[in-house]
Amino acid sequence: MRLVLIGFMGAGKSTVGSLLASQLGLKFIELDQIVIERSQCHSIAELVDSRGEAEFRTIEAQAARECSHVTDAVISTGGGIIGRQENFTSLVTEGSTIVFLRTSFETVCSRIGSGAERPLFRDKAKAKALFDERQVTYEKWASISVDTDGISIDEVAANILQELKKS
Numbered sequence: 001m002r003l004v005l006i007g008f009m010g011a012g013k014s015t016v017g018s019l020l021a022s023q024l025g026l027k028f029i030e031l032d033q034i035v036i037e038r039s040q041c042h043s044i045a046e047l048v049d050s051r052g053e054a055e056f057r058t059i060e061a062q063a064a065r066e067c068s069h070v071t072d073a074v075i076s077t078g079g080g081i082i083g084r085q086e087n088f089t090s091l092v093t094e095g096s097t098i099v100f101l102r103t104s105f106e107t108v109c110s111r112i113g114s115g116a117e118r119p120l121f122r123d124k125a126k127a128k129a130l131f132d133e134r135q136v137t138y139e140k141w142a143s144i145s146v147d148t149d150g151i152s153i154d155e156v157a158a159n160i161l162q163e164l165k166k167s
């Protein structure tokens with residue numbers, strides 16, 4: 001089994017992902033963490049600020065490719081993973097289910113705050129445009145979509161498990 005969590009920044013992919021992994025007895029993999037390791041930077045913010053977004057996206061695509069053979073895992077992705085179609089091929093390998101954590105922009109803002117650690121959230125107007133532009137692709141890539149507004153991490157995880165049983 002392999003679950004891939006997608007969604008905008010602040011959707012709760014990492015928190016829900018690690019909870020689901022422990023509930024299901026699967027490994028938990030955070031793609032952004034692999035990107036940080038491969039780039040030898042201390043953070044995504046440092047990588048983007050020092051080497052630019054394009055370089056970050058290239059390393060992100062490499063990290064997704066590296067994970068394409070990983071099974072028995074919950075994989076949490078960065079919000080911009082859907083920007084490259086090749087990442088879809090890397091993520092949707094046999095036995096994979098892509099899960100979209102759907103969140104309103106208001107909730108995203110309240111969870112993220114200033115966005116200092118997230119280079120693409122520093123300018124709120126740009127972040128909102130990005131948010132609007134991405135929704136269709138998140139929905140298109142996912143075979144399961146769950147809402148996260150106003151409910152706990154446990155409830156989100158439980159809703160995902162319920163949807164998985166149906167599919």
Ligand code: S3P
Binds near residue numbers: 013077118119
């Ligand atoms: C990004 C999301 C971030 C991180 C980077 C870019 C994006 O991950 O990959 O700052 O483009 O949406 P999270 O979604 O985990 O915050």
